[in-house]
Amino acid sequence: GQQLNQSPQSMFIQEGEDVSMNCTSSSIFNTWLWYKQDPGEGPVLLIALYKAGELTSNGRLTAQFGITRKDSFLNISASIPSDVGIYFCAGRWNSGGSNYKLTFGKGTLLTVNP
Amino acid sequence: DAGVIQSPRHEVTEMGQEVTLRCKPISGHDYLFWYRQTMMRGLELLIYFNNNVPIDDSGMPEDRFSAKMPNASFSTLKIQPSEPRDSAVYFCASRSGQISNQPQHFGDGTRLSIL
Numbered sequence: 001g002q003q004l005n006q007s008p009q010s011m012f013i014q015e016g017e018d019v020s021m022n023c024t025s026s027s028i029f030n031t032w033l034w035y036k037q038d039p040g041e042g043p044v045l046l047i048a049l050y051k052a053g054e055l056t057s058n059g060r061l062t063a064q065f066g067i068t069r070k071d072s073f074l075n076i077s078a079s080i081p082s083d084v085g086i087y088f089c090a091g092r093w094n095s096g097g098s099n100y101k102l103t104f105g106k107g108t109l110l111t112v113n114p
Numbered sequence: 115d116a117g118v119i120q121s122p123r124h125e126v127t128e129m130g131q132e133v134t135l136r137c138k139p140i141s142g143h144d145y146l147f148w149y150r151q152t153m154m155r156g157l158e159l160l161i162y163f164n165n166n167v168p169i170d171d172s173g174m175p176e177d178r179f180s181a182k183m184p185n186a187s188f189s190t191l192k193i194q195p196s197e198p199r200d201s202a203v204y205f206c207a208s209r210s211g212q213i214s215n216q217p218q219h220f221g222d223g224t225r226l227s228i229l
Contacts, residue, residue, distance in 0.1 A: 035220075042207070043220050045219075100147075
């Protein structure tokens with residue numbers, strides 16, 4: 001089955017620093033999603049990418065859909081304490097049918113020291 | 115707007131007992147997903163429904179797990195009998211299939227502990 005390798009597993013940074021995390025896949029996806037999960041809550045969508053090479057920003061967040069369709073990265077600039085949480089990448093391959101299954105990475109735990 | 119609503123938020127029970135988790139998707143969403151999250155395995159899709167019909171249940175771990183969606187606004191995930199290894203956070207998510215590229219919206223989960 002499809003597998004996603006997400007790295008790093010965890011990061012400890014100082015407030016104001018930039019953060020980068022990425023996901024690689026053993027197979028091609030045609031959608032990449034990045035979610036954030038706060039303690040005691042469900043994942044919340046941050047950025048969605050639908051096209052190879054696409055670069056999308058959402059405030060201080062920037063994500064790219066790799067040109068090979070097998071990878072994606074998420075950058076957070078000028079981190080703040082509320083960025084703390086677990087970040088997940090997720091990929092989907094839907095071949096024009098009704099496959100809406102997402103494959104998730106294991107997550108990156110981000111800690112921001114004020 | 116109301117999001118995906120799950121109940122209970124926490125459940126602690128003894129092994130062997132039946133456990134029922136509930137989910138109310140976002141109104142108008144025609145896809146519903148059940149996930150399980152553990153430290154070891156991360157987020158795993160268990161089953162998903164389209165228009166109340168199960169489409170893919172290949173992620174359901176074994177026959178002790180069953181899921182139903184009797185109508186567009188309600189779904190249950192049952193474990194009978196429950197075992198300690200079923201302890202996890204179970205998430206429900208929904209999405210609209212009417213508009214392309216709509217993301218899944220997650221509930222806040224049910225934290226299940228089987229003693």
